[in-house]
Amino acid sequence: MCADRLSVYDAIRLRRDVRAEFTGDVVDDAVLWRILDAAHRAPSVGNSQPWDFVVVQDPATLRRFAGHVADKRREFRDGLPPDRAEVFAPIKIEGIVESGTGIVVTHDDARGGPHVLGRATVPETGVYSTVLAIQNLWLAATAERIGVGWVSFYDEGFLRELVGIPEGVRPVAWLCLGPVEEFQRVPDLERFGWRERRPLEAAVHRETFGA
Numbered sequence: 001m002c003a004d005r006l007s008v009y010d011a012i013r014l015r016r017d018v019r020a021e022f023t024g025d026v027v028d029d030a031v032l033w034r035i036l037d038a039a040h041r042a043p044s045v046g047n048s049q050p051w052d053f054v055v056v057q058d059p060a061t062l063r064r065f066a067g068h069v070a071d072k073r074r075e076f077r078d079g080l081p082p083d084r085a086e087v088f089a090p091i092k093i094e095g096i097v098e099s100g101t102g103i104v105v106t107h108d109d110a111r112g113g114p115h116v117l118g119r120a121t122v123p124e125t126g127v128y129s130t131v132l133a134i135q136n137l138w139l140a141a142t143a144e145r146i147g148v149g150w151v152s153f154y155d156e157g158f159l160r161e162l163v164g165i166p167e168g169v170r171p172v173a174w175l176c177l178g179p180v181e182e183f184q185r186v187p188d189l190e191r192f193g194w195r196e197r198r199p200l201e202a203a204v205h206r207e208t209f210g211a
């Protein structure tokens, strides 16, 4: 165990979606490998391990993706009513180039063959498994003081073509990953007045969901 790594509760509390705090340095390869190893240890339905990770560090590819995301951000902004557009205006939604590393997490529903144990009744459990790998990655990165920002402002077809994702495999996330100056204490969307976190009491129900 390394003394300067955090407990899981500390990492959960410290974790942030990072956009503006990347230092511009590229993550050390040994650290990146530890983080990917943590992702790969996620639980998965039928032990299908339906994820793959495409590590993107070519600055030209990062810039191309950032350009596409900027277009999608504009489209979203243009669809907002004026009061929400004003709140949205200062919110940064990605750190694609500054992070120095993009990780495209993909999902392959065919992994594990036609009889995935546990997926027959709830088909989404496949994607749930891939998303759990992302959460492992995010928390492990935080424990290493490495920031992660999830970017979903993209057209699937564009990202598929950009990094050569084969037919039948689905991109689930672009994660910006890199060293950070600091982790914000309060999520950006709360700081900028977009949306508050609900109190835990509102999310926990006992015995039945209720009214």
Ligand SMILES: Cc1cc2nc3c(=O)[nH]c(=O)nc-3n(C[C@H](O)[C@H](O)[C@H](O)COP(=O)(O)O)c2cc1C
Pocket (backbone or CB within 6 Å): 015, 016, 017, 018, 019, 092, 093, 094, 149, 150, 151, 152, 153, 186, 187, 188, 189
């Ligand atoms: C599925 C998913 C997609 C997201 N997409 C984006 C995104 O495109 N851009 C962005 O800035 N943040 C994105 N986020 C981050 C959320 O805005 C963030 O998690 C939320 O505001 C809470 O902040 P925190 O993660 O710092 O606690 C995404 C998060 C999730 C789970």
